[in-house]
Each structure stands twice: as C-alpha cells, then as structure tokens.
Amino acid sequence: MLFLPMGIYVPLFIKSVNRIGKFVGFMTVLLFSLELIQLVTRRGSFDIDDFMLNLVGALIGYGMWNTKLVQRLLQT
Numbered sequence: 001m002l003f004l005p006m007g008i009y010v011p012l013f014i015k016s017v018n019r020i021g022k023f024v025g026f027m028t029v030l031l032f033s034l035e036l037i038q039l040v041t042r043r044g045s046f047d048i049d050d051f052m053l054n055l056v057g058a059l060i061g062y063g064m065w066n067t068k069l070v071q072r073l074l075q076t
Helices: 004-013 020-041 048-065 068-075
Strands: none
Touching (some): 004 020, 004 048
8 A cells, every 4th residue: 555646646747648558668667677676775675575565556547537526636
C-alpha cells in the first residue's frame, strides 16, 4: 500500500506515463532501483516479494486514478 499514491500521482504529473504499459515500465525501473539501493547500502534486503507487492500497490493506485470520480476530483 506504500506505493498506492504513486499510481495516482505519477500519471498526473508525468503525462507521458499515462498508459498502463509505460506506467508498469516506469514503476519497474523505479522499484528495481530502490531495491538495488537497499542491497548496496545494506539498509534492507533485495526481496522480490517487496518488489511485487509494491508494484501491485502502484497498479491499484493506477486503477483508482483511471476512475471518473478521481479524474474529476483532481481536475478541480
């Protein structure tokens, strides 16, 4: 659920990432980078479960962003 807001704000602020394929690619690179930073700095572990759960959270946020209610709220 940590990356749920990313699914809403990334397509809102970065207009080129408003399609699902581009969004998944962008989030994959971002999440892989964060996991790699955790591995290098030894501040966590490089865990594929974290990667997948964070991506699912971002996709849920992206699905919420695509609803008409959220689109109307964000335009005002």
